[in-house]
Amino acid sequence: DADVTQTPRNRITKTGKRIMLECSQTKGHDRMYWYRQDPGLGLRLIYYSFDVKDINKGEISDGYSVSRQAQAKFSLSLESAIPNQTALYFCATGRRGLEGYTFGSGTRLTVV
């Protein structure tokens, strides 16, 4: 099994719909991150969490919300999806003192 699992792998949704992307990890890491990848723009940080009670906005948090249900689970929600949120979304985990992340395989989201 993968260390960092993202579901779904692919999703097509309509404008205005609410959608949740889920991430779970078996690494035992305390830190979890959501990034968005767009062609030519690299990976941009949406939200990050250092533990269940610590949630922080990244550089592009507008239009997104997150929930850290447990140390191993971190969900990203789009309350009202819009077409420019079409992108590849990655969850990553890390821990204090170990700056390298472990990434999931990504969720490809298309908003039509």
Next chain:
Amino acid sequence: QQQVKQSPQSLIVQKGGISIINCAYENTAFDYFPWYQQFPGKGPALLIAIRPDVSEKKEGRFTISFNKSAKQFSLHIMDSQPGDSATYFCAAFSGYALNFGKGTSLLVTP
């Protein structure tokens, strides 16, 4: 604004050649500089990383060169192979999260 600037955007190298990707940063608080490799359909995977107290780190065919005074670092891939064809991202750690460059698409031709 982009805190880590990466170039070139794309690179084509012949098998056996040297691939060089460059990155520059402004924030002197960055204290960890990894490179990630991403294949289509996969998440980025940590390739090699360096801290600013070291000027060079080598792992197999992959070398990071780090110039603290110029605030630049680069990835060198020696004896490039077609299997190295992927997207490469440089990044810098700010104390709470990694800041990524925009990526370089590398194609190694046979």
